[in-house]
Amino acid sequence: MLSSQHRMRASADFSTTVRSGVRSGRRNLVLYAAAVNPAQPTAFGFIVSKAVGNAVIRNRVKRRLRELAADSLRDKQYAQGLAVVVRALPAAASADFVALEHDYRKAFKTAVIKLTATPIAPARVAPEEKG
Structure with a gap:
C-alpha cells in the first residue's frame, strides 16, 4: 500500500509530470517520470480511464499498479526525488498481474534510464586570436 506521502493528488502535479517528464510506453500502460527535488x-x-472498463475492472487495475509502485519504493534507490504517473491502457483490463508487472518494470526501468542519461555537449572553444 502506498502511504499518503507517496501519492500524487493535485492535478497540477499530474500535468507537470506528463508534460515535462520522460515517457515510456508498453502494451498495457504508459509511464511518465520526472525528476523533482531529491x-x-x-x-x-x-x-x-473508463476506456479500461467498468468500475470493478478499473479498481482492480489500480490496485495492481499501486502494489507495483509500492514494490518500486521498497528499492531504496528510487525512494526519493521522482514523480511518476502511470496511465493504464485498455489492454490492461484483460492483462494478468504477471503481464502488467512485466510492462511496468520495463517502462519504469526505461524511464529512469532516460532521466539519468544526460547528453554531454562538447565544450565550446573560442577561436584562437592571431596576433
Missing part, C-alpha cells in the same frame, strides 16, 4: 519522497499517480 529531498522529496517519490510520488505516484495513476490514470485509469
Whole structure:
C-alpha cells in the first residue's frame, strides 16, 4: 500500500509530470517520470480511464499498479526525488498481474534510464586570436 506521502493528488502535479517528464510506453500502460527535488519522497499517480472498463475492472487495475509502485519504493534507490504517473491502457483490463508487472518494470526501468542519461555537449572553444 502506498502511504499518503507517496501519492500524487493535485492535478497540477499530474500535468507537470506528463508534460515535462520522460515517457515510456508498453502494451498495457504508459509511464511518465520526472525528476523533482531529491529531498522529496517519490510520488505516484495513476490514470485509469473508463476506456479500461467498468468500475470493478478499473479498481482492480489500480490496485495492481499501486502494489507495483509500492514494490518500486521498497528499492531504496528510487525512494526519493521522482514523480511518476502511470496511465493504464485498455489492454490492461484483460492483462494478468504477471503481464502488467512485466510492462511496468520495463517502462519504469526505461524511464529512469532516460532521466539519468544526460547528453554531454562538447565544450565550446573560442577561436584562437592571431596576433
